[in-house]
């Protein structure tokens with residue numbers, strides 16, 4: 001899509017007050033701001049757009065009218081490579097390519113957030129309603145009010161439930177599940193999210209289910225079982241153990257691996273395949289393996305071409321973590337899953353904010369061949385032998401690319 005068309009698309013969405021949130025990032029050249037986030041708001045009955053503009057790690061806010069916002073859009077289209085536009089009925093990803101912009105539009109049915117300046121967002125779990133597990137875990141008081149210092153946790157739980165909600169809808173619409181679901185949360189820790197899942201399935205979706213949380217830490221698991229018992233939560237069980245050795249179930253619909261450390265995520269992905277998971281939701285953290293392996297091969301194509309990144313520890317660490325998650329997503333695609341990589345919760349609250357969502361999908365040999373070539377090239381470029389390659393390769397739907405000359 002040309003610059004003019006992108007500009008008129010954006011202007012139309014702004015004009016029609018459709019915008020829920022926009023993130024303009026990946027600045028071109030030396031533009032004043034390196035990122036701009038736009039949200040609609042209403043102040044004293046006036047509809048405005050708030051531009052939160054980032055420069056030197058500081059945010060500068062400007063609340064402006066629709067007409068002023070539309071004028072600013074030209075500058076934005078000219079100066080940013082990436083535009084994420086969330087509207088009332090679609091998510092639009094606009095990325096500048098070599099010639100034109102690539103535009104991907106996904107229609108959604110998300111709820112529209114409230115626009116008042118002191119907005120209360122419509123969450124799946126609502127503040128003001130007593131939710132027993134949140135009270136028990138010390139996130140809200142007996143009156144249903146969320147404690148001030150637990151607000152981030154409350155938002156995180158809600159964001160997680162939004163993903164679950166979308167995922168359950170997709171599983172149902174693809175007829176991958178009916179009204180029963182088996183889910184395992186690997187590395188569940190104190191299990192805020194496992195309890196939230198239970199609450200959601202039982203009280204919001206009214207489904208039947210088996211939910212298991214697994215963690216290495218015996219004392220944490222004892223605590224979770226105690227909470228589950230005190231709250232009379234049925235079909236929810238916590239087990240002590242290593243992800244690698246989990247054999248309680250033969251088939252599972254949904255696998256979670258949230259903030260499980262380093263290669264624990266990779267073993268969760270492997271388990272997902274072993275247990276025929278229909279969906280895997282992983283939020284990886286501390287991707288040390290790639291960092292260490294990449295640093296040990298200074299002859300790699302990566303180091304030959306990307307030394308400006310490789311020579312700085314902090315940049316290599318960030319690059320390695322993106323490289324790891326991209327590798328995971330690509331490997332799972334080769335195992336027959338449709339992959340989505342999304343922002344889990346806002347950067348401000350945790351740096352571990354990439355969610356990889358995998359749903360089983362139909363495969364096509366030609367597409368798989370192309371993906372396998374990309375995968376091999378990418379692995380060669382990084383110059384490493386990742387553990388995940390050894391773990392997942394036996395599950396690849398394609399073993400090698402056929403030589404066209406044969």
Ligand SMILES: C[S@@+](CC[C@H](N)C(=O)[O-])C[C@H]1O[C@@H](n2cnc3c(N)ncnc32)[C@H](O)[C@@H]1O
Pocket residue numbers: 186187188189190191192193214215216217241242243244257258259260261264267
């Ligand atoms: C950072 S906590 C995350 C807890 C929870 N999933 C969340 O997102 O709030 C990571 C948990 O993974 C567990 N873990 C790490 N490696 C594991 C493994 N191989 N098997 C089982 N649990 C593991 C740790 O004991 C820890 O409780």
